[in-house]
Amino acid sequence: MSTARERGTGTGERHIVALSEVAKTEIKRLIAQFPHRQSALLGALFVAQEEAGYLRPDVVTEVADALDLSTSEVTSVASFYHLFHFEPVGREVIQVCTNIACMLNGCDRVLHRLRKHLGIEVGQTTPDGGYTLRTAECLAACEEAPVMMVGAGRYGPVTADRVEDVLARHERERGRQ
């Protein structure tokens, strides 16, 4: 989203501005939807995360300021949920459902193939920063088991030998956007 923006590489590097005006405007729009501004917090954190890549401390602080909350409160809330990242993740996060319906339909083979193909373990990111591999809770798409998500795209049924095709297809669809 914000490729032109500077991203910190070293520790202690100061970010003068964490979020763009576009992101801040979007957060304001979310806040206006609710009778109480804190209700916009999860949505605001996603806006911030999508722009910054992950929830850097300066990003969290800026979200907290926008919502008139303390940084510790925002950190506490964000850390409760699986889909917020406090460390850098790949450009795409792959989520493989490993719950029962997907397990019965061979998700372990899919996961094994992904680990081999990407050369990483669950929870890790490829060295080129392309993908982060994660397992997921039931994705409520058990009719397509085994199911995986690549970014916001849902794919299923995925067999082990189709894993590479799915990733290639996702890249094509992403490229078109």
Add this chain to the structure above:
Amino acid sequence: MPESFLLKYIREPDQGEYDAYVSRGGYDGLRKALAVAPEQVTDEVDRSGLRGRGGAGFPTGRKWKFLPKDPAITKYLVANADEGEPGTFKDRTLIEGDPHRLVEGIAISSYAIGARHAFIYLRREFHKGRAILERALAQAYAHGVLGEHVLGGGYALDVVIATGAGAYIAGEETALLESLEGRRAMPRLKPPFYPAVKGLYMQPTALNNVETLCHVAWILARGAEWYKAQGSPILISVSGHVQRPGVYEVPLGTAIRDIITLAGGVTAGRTFKACFPGGSSSAILSAAYLDTPMDYDLMKLDVYGSMLGSAGLVVMDDSTCMIEVVARTVEFYRDESCGKCTPCREGTVWLGQVYDRILHGQGAAADIELLQGIARGMTGTCFCPLGESVPPAITSSMRFFRHEYEHHIRTGTCDVKPHAHA
């Protein structure tokens, strides 16, 4: 066979468009609702006998009647679209396939309880559903279905989509409200925090499941009598080892066997071994229970000892290792436990450790007793239904497949998988 209606238009590619929805009778239910007093809408839903489709099966009309009638009191309606019970995917199917039905159900229900604002708490992972729902909401506003003058009348309603962020516990109603208020999704103490009394922002709130709200739209469009004549339809999510996994609409009380037949039967060349009839929170049933009726009350009878829950029917064939299945289920609840109460936070970790060592060939004879003891210790002691959802899979798997536990522990190997895949 009664008419299938909840899924009737689900495959129509233009069903998400306002014009197509209206041309198929859409928003008739809302029009009829607005023509009568709110109490009459509640009465109609009450008469229909509709019970909540989120899992608890509480009568919807009665739930609404718990809210105060005083118009001076601010009330809210919240649609629970945080579908996440393993094996359940009917709400996602409705959101993606018939979004205006949900909007209509929300508008009718909000009018019935006197809410000016309604919120849809939508799972973050439903990216496709969110896009479809946002479009439907925008169309509903543009056509005056929502906003200052609903259908041109004096009722005003705003509907807002709120997002989840990845937490199974947020599907529990009070945890959902915490999350919707921008906090950690940890359940609230009941009493005093019954949503109908102290819900969203501590105001009286009606919380209804997506499927429930879609039923409401149909009930108001066609009437409670017609609805009852359909045999109280319910959506069953069928997954696992069946030929045609998917969502099926059947009358309440349909036997498990018949639903599996609708789904094309068990995987070719295999036989039925067991199933979770109502998601992974329900007790497992074996082949001797294929004639069990999928019904809220009957399934809870001692003879079945399970529950309909969210009606997520997960079918397992004879190649399935039950220890693996239950271990995976336990892991899931362990990862999703919010940590608020000790039995759930600690119990799921302990259970996970025992299952792990059994699966790694390091189980001890005393482990069966140990698992049963931990399960007992979690029964009736957890703060919310999440922890209470763990023991049923353990105790039922031991009831029907104790020999598998014993074999794993005695030999360190599985006696199912090698034969099944030989």
